[in-house]
Amino acid sequence: MNKSLFATLVFAVIGLPCASLLAAELPKVAVENTQYAVLQKHCILCHSGEDAEAAFRIDDLSLDINDIETAARWQKVLNALNSGEMPPEGEPEIDKAAKANFLEHLANTMVDARRKLSDQKGEIIMRRLNRREYGNTLRELLGVDINVNDLPSDKNTGSFDTVGSNLYMSSTQFEQYMALGREALDEAFEWEAASGVEKKLRFETEEITPKVSKFIEYQLDARQRAERWIEQVDKAVANPDNAAIIEEIKAGPLGNHRDILYRNWKKLEGAPAPESFGFQTEEDNADKALAGSRPFHLPYHRYYMEQPAIETGAYLAAPNEHPSKLDNATINLLVPFSWPVGEYVVRFRVAATEHATPDRSFLEFGINPRAQQAISVHHITGTMDDPQVIEVPLTMTRSNKERANRSLFLREKGSRDDWVQATRIAREGRDENDGIGRKFALWIDWMEIERLPMADQPKPPGIAVLQNIPFDDKSGEPNLAELHAAFQQFALEAFRGQEPSPKYIDDLVQVYQTYRKLGDKHSDALKNTLAIIISSPMFLYHFEPRDTDAPRTLTDREFANRLSYFLWSSPPDKELQQLAEAGKLQEPEILEQQVTRLLDDPRSEEFVDAFTYQWLTLERLDFFQVNQEHHPRFDNSTRMNACREIYETFGYLVQNNGQLPDLLQSDYAVINGVLANYYGIDDVTGDRFRPVPLPDGTPRGGLLGMAAVHLMGSNGDTTSPVERGAWVLRKLLHDPPPPAPANIPQLARLAGKPLTTKQRLTAHQEEPQCASCHRQIDPIGFGLENFDAVGIWRTEDSYQAMDDNGKPVKDGKVTWEIDPAGKLHNGPAFQNFLELRDAIAAKEDAFARGFTEALIQYALGRPVGFTDETLIEDIQNEARSKDYTVRAFVHALVQSKEFHSK
Incomplete structure (x- = not known):
C-alpha cells in the first residue's frame, strides 16, 4: 500500500468515530463508470472470481470509496498501472490516451478519498x-x-x-x-x-593606512631579497649537474613552470639557502620569495596609497587571493568579550566612489566574518563629498558573546561569498585596471557600536x-x-x-x-x-479543555489566546486580556476592531512570515546552493533580498489591505535597491522595501516575476519546468497534480544526446503514466523558461550532454531560442510568458480558494476537510464581495463559528 495513504488511513481510524459514519455524512467519492470500463476491458478476465490472479479481484471492487479497505484496493490498482506491472507482458497494451486519462482520473479520485477518510469534522x-x-x-x-x-x-x-x-x-x-x-x-x-550599562566603541578606519605603507616597505625589501635569491637560483639551474633534476621537474604536473623550479630549490646543486636572504622558515620560504616577486602585489598597495581621503578613511579592496595582497576587503571592529548582552546600534559613515557602478554600490554588514553570511546589505548612495551614516540594530545575546571571534565586519556585497567568487572578482579587477587590481568602489570613514541603556524601558x-x-x-x-x-x-x-x-x-x-x-x-x-x-x-x-465530544464555544480568555497566536504567534497583550476579562472580546464590532489592531501591529510580521513560508512551500529555497560560477550576480545578499521580496509583498498586502490577486499579476513590485539593480529597474535606491511602479510589458509584478520563485523551480544551476509547473498548479491554480508514481520510467535512450529541454520532457510524455500529469504540468513550465535558474530574463538556453564519466560529449552541446508558447490543459493557448500570466491571473477564484483553505488550516491548527465546505465558501464569498482584499479573508475567518468553537 502507498505509505502516505496508509499513514492517512491509520490516522482516520484512530482519530475519527468510524468510517461508516463518515460515509453517510460526507460527499461521495467514486470512480466513474466510463473509467472503470478500461479495467473491465483489460483486467477483469484475470482478476475476477474466487481464483483471481494474485487473489486480487476487480469484479467486486466498489466504485464508491467509502472505507479504508476499498481505498487500499484502488490504490493497489493505481500503483500497478503506474509501475507498468499491469497489463503483464504478452497481454494487449491499453491505448496510451485511454490509460493516461484513466490514471489522471484515478489519481485525483484517490486524493479526494484521502481528504474524505481523514476529515476531522472540525475537531481541533x-x-x-x-x-x-x-x-x-x-x-x-x-x-x-x-x-x-x-x-x-x-x-x-x-x-x-x-x-x-x-x-x-x-x-x-x-x-x-x-x-x-x-x-x-x-x-x-x-x-x-x-x-543600566552604557558602552560605546569607535574605529577610525584611517588607522589602516600606516599598515599599508609599512607593508609596502616590507614588500620592497622582500622583493629585492627575492630577486637576489632568484638570481642565485638561476645560476644553479644553469649548472649542468642539475639538468636531470630540471627535466624531472618539467615532466611534473605543471610542466615547465618556473615556480616549480623555485619550490624544488633543495634538489638543485649550488642553490643558496633562502634563509640567508632573510626568509625565515624552511617550509614556505620559496613561496614567500615568489610572493615578493609577483607583479600584482606591490602595485596594488601603491595604487591604494595614491587614493584620496586615505588620511580620513579606508577603501574596501578586492577580496584576498593571497595574504600578501592588500587586506582591506573586510573591515573589522572587534568587540571586547567583557561587553554585556543587550540591544546595540552599529553605525558606519560610508560613501560610494566614482568607480561605484550600480552593481558595486552595496555594502554588507555582519558579525563574525568567518561565518561568511551577512546580516544585512545596504545601498550606498552617499558620495565622497557627502557621505551617509547608516544605523543597524544589533542584539548581542549570550550566544554572540561567547563566540570565538566576535567581530563586526563591513565588506562589498558578494565579494566574499566563496573562494571561487573571490578569485573571479580579483581577476576581473586586474583585467579592468591594467593588471594592478580592482578599483575601489566604497569608502568607510568610521564604524562604531553603542549599547543602548535599558533601565528606562518597561521590564518584560x-x-x-x-x-x-x-x-x-x-x-x-x-x-x-x-x-x-x-x-x-x-x-x-x-x-x-x-x-x-x-x-x-x-x-x-x-x-x-x-x-x-x-x-x-x-x-x-x-x-x-x-x-x-x-x-x-x-x-x-x-x-482549550473539553469535557465532552460535543463542540463548545471558547471562553473569552481562550479566544483571546487563539486570536493572538493566529496573528502574532505569541500571547495576548494587556488590551486583549482586559477585553476578555470584561467578556466583550467576541462581540462582532469589538472583535473587528481588535483584528485590525493586531494586523496593524508590527508583531503581525510573525503571521506574514510564517504563513507565507508554509503556504507557498518556500522551504525549497533552502535545498541547494546557487552555482555562482554560472550565475555570479546572484550572490548571497541578492539571494537574501530575493527571498525577502515574497514576504514583503504579502506583508504589503496585509498592511495596506491590498487585493490578493495582486500576487498573480500587478503593475508594481515591492522591492529595494538591491533587487531593483538585479532586475534592471531604474531610479530605485535605498534598503527599504516599497511598491515600485512597473512599465507595461515587464515580466515583473506578482509571484511569477520574482527571482526566488524561479529559484525554487531550479536546482541552483539549471531550470526545472516540471518543478515550476507543478508549483503553479498547486499554489496559484488550486489544481495540484496527484503524487508522482513510485516507479517513474527513465528514458535511458536519451542519455548523452544534445536535446533541448522541451524535447527531453516531451519524450518523457510517451509513457501514459507520465503523460497523465505532465500534460498539465509541462506547458506551464515551458511558459516560464524565459526565466533562468535565478530569475533573470533570457531568450536563449543551452545544454551540454555528458557521458557516464561526467565528461562533455563531443558535439553534444545544443543552443536554442526559447519558445514559451503552449496551451493550458483544458484551457486557453498562450504565445509567451505575458499571455500565460494573463491566463493564470484570470483564475483568481481558484487562487482565492487555495488561499482560504490554507488560512483555515493555519488558524485552526487542523487539516481542511469536506465538512469545511460551507466555511470555505462563506469566507470566499465575503472576501469576493470586498474585491478579495486580504484582510477580508482574515476578518471573515475570525468572525466564523468555527474560529469561536472547540
Missing part, C-alpha cells in the same frame, strides 16, 4: 506551542530570544506547523524544554543585571513580577512568603492568565528549598525552579 486536537510560538512566548515573558532550532520539526510535508496532529510530545522534548527554559532564564537574568512581565526578590547572591535570601508570591505571579504570567493551584505553588517552593539544601546558590535554585514553570503543560500547551 489538543496541541502544544510550536517552535516559533514557544520562542515568541518566552520572549514576551522574559524579554529574550533563544535558539529553538534544536527542537524537533513541527510540520509534515504539505501541512502547517500549527496542526495539532504534528505537535506531539516526547520525554526527550521535556528534557529539552527544561534546558531551554534554564537557558532563557540565564539570559534574562544577565540582561537584567546589565540593564516575567521579570517585573519577580522584582520583590533578589536575582543575585549578594542581596540576601527571600523568605517563604516572598517566594510564594513571586512564583504565583510568575506562573500566572507564564500560563497566560490561567490561575495555578495553591498546591502547585507550594510544591514549587518546596523544590526551591530542596535545591538550596543540596548546595545550590540562591540564583541557581531560583532559575531551576522557574524553569519548571516554563516547562509545564500549562505553559507549553494551548489550553
